[in-house]
Amino acid sequence: MKSLDLKIIALLCHWCAYDSADAAGRSRQDVPPQIREVHVRCSGQVDPAMVLKAFAAGADGVMVLGCKPGDCHYRTGNHQALKRMRLLQQVMAATPIHPQRLRLDWVSAGEGDRYARLAQEMVSQVKALGPVDAKGGM
C-alpha cells in the first residue's frame, strides 16, 4: 500500500483548529494530501464512536485538534476531549488499532504553520505504523 493511499481524518474545532487549517492555506503551507479535514463544533463534540467509525470506514489515523488549554470557546470542551481521547487510547491499546493512530493536540486560530507541522507529524507517525489491517479491528 502506498503511503499516499493512507487517509487521515482531522477533526477540527470551529474556533481555533479549523481556522488554523485555513491560515495554513492563506500562508501556502505544505499540508500533506493524506489529511482530510472535518469541521466540528468543538473538540468536546468528538465522541469515541465518531473516532471508531472513522477507523471502521477506512481511516488509518485520526487527528483531533482543539483550542489550546484555557482557550476553549466553550470553556471545558478541550478538557473533555482530553479525557475521552486518553481513555479511548487506553482501550485501543487492547485492539489492533494502535493508540498512536489517534492524536489529540491544540492549535490556535492563527497558527497555520503549526497546523501544517502537526499534519506532517501525524502523517509520518501513521506512515511508520502503516495502513490499518484491512480486516478491521476486533
Next chain:
Amino acid sequence: MTRRILIDPVTRLEGHGRIDIRLDEAGNVSHAFFQVPDFKGFEQFSVGRAAEEMPTLTQKICGVCPTAHHIAGTKALDDLFTAAPPTAARLIRELMHTAFIFEDHLLHFFYLGGPDILVDGDPAKQNHNVFGAIAAMGDTLGRQVINIRKKVRAMNAMLGGSALYPVCGLAGGVSKPVDAKMRAEIIQTSTDALALARQLLAVFHDKVRKKPLYKEMVGNPAFNLSTYYMGLVDDNDRVNFYDGRLRVVTPDGRPWACFSADQYLDHLVERTDAHSYMKPTYLKKVGWKGYQDGPDSGLYRVGPLARLNAAKAMATPLAQQEYERFYDTIGHKPAHNTMLYHWARLIEVLYAAEQMVTLSRSQALTDPHVRTLPTQAPTSGVGVCEAPRGTLIHHYQTNANAIVERCNLLVATQNNAAAICLSVEKAARALIKNGVVTDTCLQQVEMAYRAYDPCLACATH
C-alpha cells in the same frame, strides 16, 4: 462395505455433541465416537481480565451449571486474596449452591435425561421429553415439579440477583445479606422442596424402578463401567457440594486418594483428543491407557453416582436412609452401572433439600456482616465445588494488580469425558448387531451418555 451412522446433534443435554458410529462389513460396530464440536477459549480470553470479574465471567461457560462456576470462581477469589468469608456469607453461598443443585437435578430428571426412564414405550416415538415426562408422572406431580423448581430458582434470584446467573460472589464474601423476611421465604421454599424430594423418591421406587426398560438397562453389563470415582467429601467423608476434600476410590471401592483442591495438579491430568474439543481427564498416578475401564486405566467418574461411591455416607438423615437402601439393593459398592446415575441423582435431590432446610434455619444466616475486605496482595487462587455433573475446579494466577495472567479450568463433564465416550461405544457395540439399526437402539445408545447429565459447553469451554 462399511456403513456410517451419524446421530447429529445429540439431544436433551447441554451443548453440542454428535455420535459417529461405523459398522464393519458384518454390520457390527467397528468404532463409535462421541464428538463435541464446541469451543470458546475461556482460558485464553480470561487473561487480561480483572480478577474480581472472573466469577461472573467464567460462569458464562455454562448456563446450566452457572452457579457452580460462580461458586468455584468466588472461592478461587477467596484463596487469591486470602480473604475468608464471614459465616453468613459462607452459609448464603452454600445455600444458593445447594438449592441450585436441587433444581438442576430436577431439570435433568424432567427435561433432559430423565424422560429416557420416565416415559414408557418406544423412545423413537418422539415423546421422550419434558412433556412426555409430565404425562408419564401425572399432570399434578409434573406441574408440582415445575412450580417448586420455579420457587427454588426465584429464591436463588433473591440471593444472587438472577435465577440463572448469580452475581453476588465477591472475594471474601457476598454482595447482599439475608434479612429476616427473606429468610422466612427461604425456609418455606426449602420445606416445600424437601416434601417434593421425598415424593419423587417414592414415585421413583414404586414406578420407575419397576419399569422393564429401566430394569433391563440396570442389569445390562453394556451399561457397566468399572472405573475410579471422585467426589468432594466433608471431614467425615460424607458427600458435600460446597466444600471439603476430593476423595477418590478404586473400582473395587478402596480409598485411593484424598486431597485438597490446591493439589489438583498432582492428581488430575488433561489430554487432547484429536477428534473432539472435549479434553478428557484421568488420574495422573494411574495413567492413560486409552478408552478402557478397569483398575489399570486412569479413567475416573464424577457426578451423582461417583459422589455416592466416593463418599462413606450422606450428611443428612433421610438421604442417608436412601443411600443405604441404594447400596443394599445394588448389593455392592461402588455401583458401576451408568443407569444408576438417575437414582443417585434423586438421592442427592433429597440430600440437597434437607441441607437447604438446615442451612435456612441456621441463626447466623441473617448476620448482616457478609464481607471480609481483602488485605493481601493477590498471586494465585484455586476454588473447588461439586457441580451437579461433578467436580469443578477454577484456578487463577494474577499480577499484583489482580489482573489475570493465567486461568485453568477443570470442568465437571471433562472428568467424565473419557467414560462418556467409552459408555457410548460399549452401548453401541452391544445394541447394534448384524446391521440391524433401529431408532430405538440409537436412542438407547444416547441414554448411555444422558445418564451422566453431560454438560458439553462446560466440557469444552
Next chain:
Amino acid sequence: MARIGVFICQCGPMLEKALDILTLVHAARRLKHVVHVETVSLLCAPEAKAALVETIRAHAISHVVVAACAPREHEKTFGKILSAAGLNPFMLQIANIREHCAWVIHDRRQATDKAGSLIQAAVQRVRHHQPLYAQQIDVQADVLVIGAGMAGISAALTLAQPDRQVYLVERSAWIGGKVALYEDLCPDMNCAACLIEADLDTVLHNDRINVITLARVVALRGRKGNFTASIRQAPRWVDTDRCLGCAACMDVCPVKTPNPVNAFLDHHPAIYIPYPGTLPHVAMVDRQHCLRTRGEPCTRCQDACPFEAIDYDQTETCREVSVGAVVVATGFDPFDPNRDDRYGHAEQDNVITSAAFERLVNPNGPTQGRIVTNDGRIPQHVAFVYCVGSRTDAFNAYCSGVCCQTAIKHARQVKRQLPECVVDHIFADLCLPGKSGQRIFDGLRTEPGIVLHRMKHPGSVRIERENRTRIVHVTGPDDVVQQIQADLVILATALEPPTGTLQLAACLNIDLDGDGFFKESHPITDPTQSCREGIYLAGCCQGPKDIPMSVAQGQAAAGRILQSLVPGGKMSLDPIVARVDTDLCSGCRTCQGLCPFGAITGDENESTVYIEKTLCRGCGICAAACPSGAIIINHFSRDAVDAEITGLLKPTDGYNEIP
C-alpha cells in the same frame, strides 16, 4: 428525495492553476442525488450570485454544495443566496477546496484527488441537513452593575438611559471605590474629589440608577437578555432616608476600632462615617464591633440621634432583579506587604503602602493631609520602594502597570508639602507607558532632592529598623548593596484581584485567568465580555489598569449593552443548539454536570433531561457524553458528521453508490 446542486467556484484564475476542475465536475456528476453540477469563475461576484439563485430555482435544487473558499469567508454569503432562492440557509455545505487543497497541496493530481473527496463528503453530508430557524426572544433592557468604583460608575452612568434601569450593587457602605479616597490623580495632579463627587452625586440622584450598598450578588440564572439576579443586602442599622450624617451618634459611641478605610492609621467608632464627604453621606453601624452584637444593651447612638434614624431591627434582605446584562466592576485589592517580611511592614510604623499614603496625604484623612511619621515627626528622608508584590514569581508574575506613576505622584505630593525632604526612588525598572508617562518621568528627574536607585530585581531590598529611622538595604544590578536611610518608606504595592472574586466567579459561572482576575472572552478581540455572553467586565477586576482605562472599559461594556439590548427589542438565538430525544434519554444526567453554560436540567419527574435552548451554545459536549446517544446537535448530528467522514474516506472514482 434530495436534489443536490454542486457549484464549483474557480475563485477567478486561482483554483484552475492548482486543481483539475474538469475531473471534479465529472466526479461530482456521478455522485448520488446530484442533479446539477456547474463551475463558476467567481461565485461571490454579484452577477454570479444572482445567477445562482436562478439555477437553484430552475433545477428545483433542494440541497446545495459549494466547493470554494473557507466557510468563514462566504458561508453566510451563500446562506443568504439560498434564502433568496427560497431554501433554508442551512441546506448548504461548503467544500473548502481553496484553503484545504489548492493552497496547501502543490501536486495538481493530489490536490484534485483531495478536492474530489471533500466534494463527495459535502454531498454525502448535506443530505442530512435539516432546515433550521433562528428563534426570536424578548430582551430585558435593565442592567446589573456589580461594584460602584470608577469603572462601575462610568458604566452605570452610560447605561442610565430612558426605559432602562440600572442596579448598582456595592459591597461596602459607600460608593466611589478607591478613587474616592485619593487626593490628586495622575498625570496632572487633578483634584480627585472635584472629578468624582459630581459623578457620585449624579449616580445617587439619578432615578434610573438604583444604588444598593452593603450588598452582594449571590445567584445569577438565565442568559444574555434574560438574567435573574439575587441580591443580598446586609443591615446598616441606620435608616438612610432619615440620617443626615450629622455625626451626633459618632460622638457618643463608646467603641473605638482601627479604621480600615484610613489604612488603620486612625480609629472610628462602631457607628461611623469613615471620613467627611463619603457618599451616601450616611452613617452605618460596624456590627462586628458594636456592643449590641456582644449582647450589651447599649442604645447610646439611638438616644443621641436627633432624627430617629437608628434602627437595630434592620435585618438582611434578599431581592431578585431581572436584567438583560451584567457588568462586573469589582476593582482590586492592594498587595498586603505583610506577606513578605523583607519589607518590615509587619512593624507598621513608618513603612506604609501607597494606599495608606493616599489617606495620609488626603485633607480628609487621619492627619488632615499632613505627611508625618507615626510619632508625629516631619520626615527628612522619604523612600519609595517599587514593584512590591509585582513581577515576582513569589506573588504576582505580572506588572501592575500603575504603581510607578502612583509612586511618582506621591513623590510630587511629598515635595509639594515638604520641599526640603529628600526622596529616594528604589526601582528595578520603571513602567510609564502612554502619552503622559514620559512627561511624568521627566518631571520626576528634574525635581531637586530626588535620588533614583536601581535594584537588581523587583524585591531586591530589605528594610530594617534603626532606632527611629529605617534602613533600606538595596542590592543593585552590580550586586553592590547600599543602605538608604529613611524616616518614612512608602511601598508601591501591586494590584490584586479583590477578595471574594472566586465566589463571585462561581456564582456568575464565569472563568478566571491564571492570575485570578476575571477572564475576558478574547484578550484581543473581545476584552470587555466575560466567557459568558451578556456578562461584561470593566476595570481592574479584569486586570490592573489606570483610572482612564477603567472608565473607558466601563463605558465600552455599557456600549456593548446599549447596542445589543434595545428596550422592547428582540434577540435572535443561534439555532445550532443541542436537543434531547426524550424517547431515548434515561435521565441519567451524565450531561448535566458537564454543560459549561448550565443549560441542562433534569425535568420534574426526571425521566429525561431538559436543555434550555436560550442557554445552550451548541458546543456538543453533552452530545458526546450521552451514553444513550440521546442528544443531537442541530446541523452537526452524528449522522451528518459520519456521512462526511465516510465520504472523505471513500475512493473518489465517483461510480460507487453512496448509501
Next chain:
Amino acid sequence: MAGPPTIALYWCAGCGGCEESVFDMAEQLIGVYEKTRIVFWPAALDARSSDVEALADGEIDAAFINGAIRLDEHVQMVRLLRKKSKCLIAHGTCAHMGGVIGLGNFFSSKQLLACAYQHAPSMATPKGPLPGQGADTGTTRHPLPGLLPAVLPLDRIVDVEAVIPGCPPPPETMAQVFDQIIAGVLPAKGTVYAHQKALCHSCPRRDTRPERITVSRFKRLQDTLWDPTVCFLAQDLICLGPVTRGGCNARCISANMPCRGCFGPTTAMDDFGAGAMALIAALMADGDETDYEALIESIPDPAGLFYRYSLAASILGKGRRP
C-alpha cells in the same frame, strides 16, 4: 399463519442459558408446547439437523437462535435455519452481540486453541496435537468443525428480524414473545424486546444519582464496601447502567452489584464500548494530563470491561466476514 406457528430453537456458541430462559417460563412452557409446533430444539426434543433440512423453505415461522458464531458449522446451520424460516430472532446476548464469547476476539484462534490444549498447566500433552489435527483424525472420523478467524454476532451472517437481549433474557420476555407469535403476529423487522431507555431510567437507585458525579479514582469491587441503596457511580464504582438498555428488571442492581451491560446499547448507540467510554470520561474529575492518566490507570482492563458482552459487535469489527 395457518394452524399453530412452527417454531425452532437452536444454539450456536452458547452456554445453554438461553435454553434455561425458555425452561424458566415454567408452566407457560407447557402452553407454548400445546399451541405451537416445535420442529427443532436439541436441548429438549429429539430431532436431528436432517429433520430441519427436510423442511420446506420458510416453513418455520420463527427460529430462535442463541449463541455466538464461533465455528464454521454455526455459519452453515444459521444459513440453513434462515432459509427455512420466515422470521429469525437473535435470542440472547451472544447472538445479539457475540456476548462474553466475543472476548475471544482479543486473541487469534491459534492463541485460543494453544492456550486450552497445549499450555494449560494440567495438560499432559503440552506438545500434543490441537483438536482436529494429528495422526488419528483419519477419514474414519467425522471432521471436527474449525474456528472462524473471529467471533461474530448473528446479524453479521444472516438477516435478523428481531432481538431478545440479555444474558439471559428474562423468562417474562420470552413468554411475551411466544404469546405474540402464538397470537399469529411475527415480530416486525428491527424489533428489540427490551426498553428503549437505558437501565438508569428504571434503576431502583436512580433517585440517589447526584446532578454531577466526579470521580478522582475508580474503586474496584474488592477495594471497598458500598452503600446498598446509593448509585454505584456516586460511590466511585463503575456501573454501566447509563449505557445499557433497560429491561432486565435491574437484577444485578437488586443483588447489590453494578451493571455490566449484557442488554447492550440503546438504538442510537452503534458501539457499546464507545458509550461506556463517553460515560466514564464524563465522570472523570477535572485535572491535568497526569491526573487523567492516573484515573484511567484505576480502571482495570477497560477494554475488557467496556466490551464485556459486545466486542464481537464493535464497529471496529464491521469489516469482518466469516
